[in-house]
Amino acid sequence: MKVIVQLFGPLVEQAGKTRLEVEGATVREAVAACGLKLDPSVRFALNTDYVGPDAVLKEGDVVSLIPPVGGG
Amino acid sequence: MMFKVTTEPLSIDEAYAAVRRDDCGAVAFFVGTVRDHHDGKKVTQISYSAFQEMAVKEFAAIATEAIARWKVGAVYISHRTGPLKIGDASVVIAVSAPHRAEAFEGCRYAIETLKKMAPIWKEEFYETGKAWISG
Numbered sequence: 001m002k003v004i005v006q007l008f009g010p011l012v013e014q015a016g017k018t019r020l021e022v023e024g025a026t027v028r029e030a031v032a033a034c035g036l037k038l039d040p041s042v043r044f045a046l047n048t049d050y051v052g053p054d055a056v057l058k059e060g061d062v063v064s065l066i067p068p069v070g071g072g
Numbered sequence: 073m074m075f076k077v078t079t080e081p082l083s084i085d086e087a088y089a090a091v092r093r094d095d096c097g098a099v100a101f102f103v104g105t106v107r108d109h110h111d112g113k114k115v116t117q118i119s120y121s122a123f124q125e126m127a128v129k130e131f132a133a134i135a136t137e138a139i140a141r142w143k144v145g146a147v148y149i150s151h152r153t154g155p156l157k158i159g160d161a162s163v164v165i166a167v168s169a170p171h172r173a174e175a176f177e178g179c180r181y182a183i184e185t186l187k188k189m190a191p192i193w194k195e196e197f198y199e200t201g202k203a204w205i206s207g
Contacts, residue, residue: 008123009193010204045191048126064123064191068206071120071127071151071192072104072163072183 001057003030006064011036028053030063041068073146075131077124077192079154087148087166096145096168100175102183104163106156110205113198120153120162123191127151130190134182144169144178151192 005020012018015036024030027044031053045064046055057063074090084101091099106118135147145168152162165182169175186192187207194205 006123008191009121009195045123045126048123048129050189064126066123066191067193067204069188069190069192070194070204070206071122071190072187 001025001030001059001061003057003059003061003063005030005034006062008064009067009070011038011042011065011067024057024063026053026057027051027055027063030057031065034065036065038065039067042066073135074148074150075128075135076150077122077127077153078150079152082150082152082161082164084161084164084166087150087164090148091146091166091168093145093168096170096175098170098172098175099166099168100172100179102163102165102179103161104183106158106160106162108158110196110198115158115196116199117155117157117197118162119155119195119197120151121193121195122151122153124153127190127192131186134185134189137185138167138178138181141181142169142174142178144174147178147182149182149186151186151190153192 022033131149
């Protein structure tokens with residue numbers, strides 16, 4: 001499954017880019033394919049909803065890596 | 073009801089107009105503003121970035137929950153992004169309710185939940201250096 005992984009905040013600085021195109025059948029696989037060293041505090045979203053790492057992907061899905069948030 | 077993420081300055085008047093209702097006798101506000109210090113360091117500027125579509129969806133979910141739990145009348149949540157100066161409003165929340173207790177409770181719930189859940193990131197700039205701030 002070809003999917004997009006979006007990065008935000010400090011992860012953009014770490015990776016030097018805002019999105020990657022990777023292969024993966026689940027969020028866990030897509031995240032692993034990014035090759036980033038992620039802190040356990042990073043959460044995942046599938047399209048616009050928080051999901052766990054076992055969430056199943058379809059072609060064209062957007063997975064977002066959500067580092068600790070700081071709104072307010 | 074109104075939920076948005078915007079680079080434009082926030083408006084308390086807009087928030088009030090969005091939530092005021094004839095069946096509500098109270099409107100509670102929370103306004104977050106950019107502070108000039110953090111952990112003993114002088115803050116010169118802040119920049120917020122957001123996953124906009126998801127943040128707006130989280131704001132709507134916060135409103136749905138506040139309505140379910142406290143029977144509040146209406147909820148307004150707006151967060152600013154981009155570079156902000158000291159004193160600028162970064163977030164405006166307004167909650168109307170028939171009575172003040174529910175308005176205060178709903179407003180408190182909204183800001184506390186936003187801080188935990190909304191995909192928004194804050195970068196603080198100091199006289200020397202910068203840092204990403206969470207929580």
